[in-house]
Amino acid sequence: MSSAGNGAEGAVRSADLTQRDWLEAGQSLLRRGGLKALKLRPLADELRVSTGSFYHHFPDFDTYQGRLATYFADAQISAVIDAINRTEREPVARIRLLAQIVRRRGMSRLSIAMRAWAESDRRALAAVERHDDIVLGFLTECLVANGLSRHDAAVRGYALITLGLSKVHAPHLDMDRLFEDLLAILCYPPPAA
Structure with missing residues (x-):
């Protein structure tokens, strides 16, 4: 289930995400809070998806960075x-x-x-x-x-x-x-x- 509350809607949204969406979300966090803000949970929250969906695009957080x-x-x-x-x-x-x-x-x-x-x-x-x-x-x-x-x-x-x-x-x-x-x-x- 997504952090947005609606599992079906979150699943569709999660499936539609691309690596670029995750990269843009990371940049948004960096802009607002610097490196200390760049963590998996806030990143997933930024996209309104579960943290698990991150791993459909990146094998680990180090690779993502x-x-x-x-x-x-x-x-x-x-x-x-x-x-x-x-x-x-x-x-x-x-x-x-x-x-x-x-x-x-x-x-x-x-x-x-x-x-x-x-x-x-x-x-x-x-x-x-x-x-x-x-x-x-x-x-x-x-x-x-x-x-x-x-x-x-x-x-x-x-x-x-x-x-x-x-x-x-x-x-x-x-x-x-x-x-x-x-x-x-x-x-x-x-x-x-």
């Missing part, structure tokens, strides 16, 4: 960037679209949780490093396409990533305007002297 780390680094961020590249041609608009997706999906909170996890798990560390390589490569290519040298583009791409991860309290600043001002500073080459 490894796949969760890999999902963050490979399939998920690569799919986002591929979609952006198909949707938008203008380089700064691609960066703006990535920022919108990151905000809408709570990806900064997830990234912060993954970085904390990476301090104690080599799989999470490898995932964070791959994720950063992918995102920094995307930002660098966008900035090079916008007229910056490769070195300057990489430095500014790094700045954009770290700004996206920061949680600085600044109530006197309009965050939407601040984002546009930062794009203006970081995405365009300085005027010719």
Whole structure:
């Protein structure tokens, strides 16, 4: 019987779940509570199924955690960037679209949780490093396409990533305007002297 209370409905729901559903649920827990929240019972509760249904998709929790780390680094961020590249041609608009997706999906909170996890798990560390390589490569290519040298583009791409991860309290600043001002500073080459 599912934890949702209706055995028949829970059984249908459990049978419909995919590995991706479990990975997305794990990311949701990481976003909200960090690694300490990533446990089997809360994970099953997140999906409103029994803990037993977990084992239809993963042999054990350690394997699940490894796949969760890999999902963050490979399939998920690569799919986002591929979609952006198909949707938008203008380089700064691609960066703006990535920022919108990151905000809408709570990806900064997830990234912060993954970085904390990476301090104690080599799989999470490898995932964070791959994720950063992918995102920094995307930002660098966008900035090079916008007229910056490769070195300057990489430095500014790094700045954009770290700004996206920061949680600085600044109530006197309009965050939407601040984002546009930062794009203006970081995405365009300085005027010719």
